[in-house]
Amino acid sequence: MVGLWEKIKKNTDIRRTLVLIIICLILYLIRSIISLILLTFILTYLIIRIVEGLHRFVKLPKKLIAVIVxxxxxxxxxxxxTVYVPKLFNQTLQMIEEVFNFYQKTTPDNRFYDWISANVGFKEIKDQLTTGVKVVFTTLTSIGSxxxxxxxxLLLSFFFIIEKDWVTQFAKAFYHSKIGLxxxxxxxxxxxxxxxxxxxxxxxxxxxxVNTILTSIGLIFMRFPQGQLLSLGLMIFVLSLIPVAGVIxxxxxxxxxxxxxxxxxxxIYVLIMIIFIHALESYFLNPKLMSSKTDLPVFYVFVILMFSEKFFGVWGLVIGIPVFVFLLDLLDVKVDHKKGSNKLEQIE
Structure with a gap:
């Protein structure tokens, strides 16, 4: 048994795989606070990036910049x-009401909408959507979970950033402890x-x-009702966080x-606009921001989103692709997209 343990200690790949499994088990046991962990990590990472970006232009101490941020x-x-959420709530309810009122109007020559009205429970769908919106906004504006x-x-990320050097030194102290390896x-x-x-x-x-800004500008030029732009902007932003599927x-x-x-x-104008923005994202933004890290076939993207939503819930739609990319990087798998072909090659 001692000999086996010594072999595992010497084999870096096996050892790190076991450590990863242990971490996954710990995360599973504390899954009730997984939202807190993920949100803290995302906020900490993004705010650190903002602070570092501002520090390049404003020569102030990073801690002071962090406090200002x-x-x-x-x-x-x-x-x-206090201001925008109530407006957003009213706009969303108004938008739902207007859309359903429009599609409930029947004309003598429009058999298609007559058939929809006869077979689709518009009232039930509208009541469910309205109730759902009320629940969401009540949760947002109340001191709930x-x-x-x-x-x-926010508190955890703030203290981490303010004490970043100390936290790093404290963590590195474990490298020379009895659990150093x-x-x-x-x-x-x-x-x-x-x-x-x-x-x-x-x-x-x-x-x-970027998608939200460009789409909102397009909707303004198309003369969409001003009262719906805030709700639509929020919807576009949230859906844009879901790779590929969000656009669809x-x-x-x-x-x-x-x-x-x-x-x-x-x-037709909306579809053309979305195709243009999606093309801009695929051929300009993604290569600039992520290089080849997420150069994945659409089939894989949808499969990953399906499984991640099953295991992580709504969070899975946002973190599914990043987690998969992390696993690819951990396995030293490179996505090769040369000459129009997708190949997964093992880096030697």
């Missing part, structure tokens, strides 16, 4: 909850995780912001609303 975040959250998680994540493997996996998962999450957020899903509500605004012509 967190104060700005708190102010934004305060005004969002989501609010506590967000506050705790285990700690070093955890540090190696953590570094890999940050360099892949963090980069992909950052890129997804940037792409989501967003086509459905945007097309339905476009038809109520300008008929088939506006639906």
């Amino acid at each position: 967190y104060v700005a975040i708190i102010v934004i959250f305060y005004f969002s909850i 989501m609010g506590v998680t967000l506050v705790m994540s 285990f700690s070093q493997d955890v540090g190696y996996l953590g570094k890999k995780f940050v360099n892949t998962f963090g980069v992909v999450i950052e890129a997804q957020v940037i792409i989501a912001i 899903i967003s086509c459905i509500p945007l097309s339905l609303i476009a038809y109520t605004v300008g008929g088939v012509q506006d639906v």
Whole structure:
């Protein structure tokens, strides 16, 4: 038994695989606070990147910049909850009401919509959507589990950033302890995780912001109702965080609303706009932000999203691709997309 343990200690790949399994088991046991862990990591990573970016232009101490950033975040959250969330709530309910009222109107020559009205329970769907929206906004504006998680994540990320050097030194002290080998493997996996998962999450957020801005500008030019732009902007941003599938899903509500605004012509304009923005994301933003890290076939993307949603719930739609990319990086698998072919090659 001692000999086997010594062999495992000497075999780096097996040892790190066992450490990864142990970490996964620990995460499974504490899965009730997985939202807190993920949100803390994402906020910490993104805010560190913001602080470092601002530090290049503003020669102030990083801790001072971090404090200013967190104060700005708190102010934004305060005004969002007290001013913009109520507006967003009213706009969303109004948009649902307008869309369903439009599609419930029947004309003598429109048999298609007569058939839909006869076979689809518009009232039940509208009631469920309205109830769902009310529940979501009540949760956002109340001190519930989501609010506590967000506050705790902000606090943890703030203290980590303020004491980053101390936290790093304290963690490295374990490298020379009785669990030094285990700690070093955890540090190696953590570094890999940050360099892949963090980069992909950052890129997804940037792409989501760009998509939201460009789509909102397009909707303004198409003369979408001003009262719906805030709700649509939030929907586009959230769906843009889901790779590939988010773009496809967003086509459905945007097309339905476009038809109520300008008929088939506006639906075509919306589809052209989404195709253009998706092309910009695929051929410009993704290569610039993530290089070949997420150069995955669409088939794999959908399979990953299906499984990750099953295991992680709603979080899986956001973190599924980053986790898969982390595993690829850990296994030293390179995605080769040369000359129009997709190949997975093992790096030697």
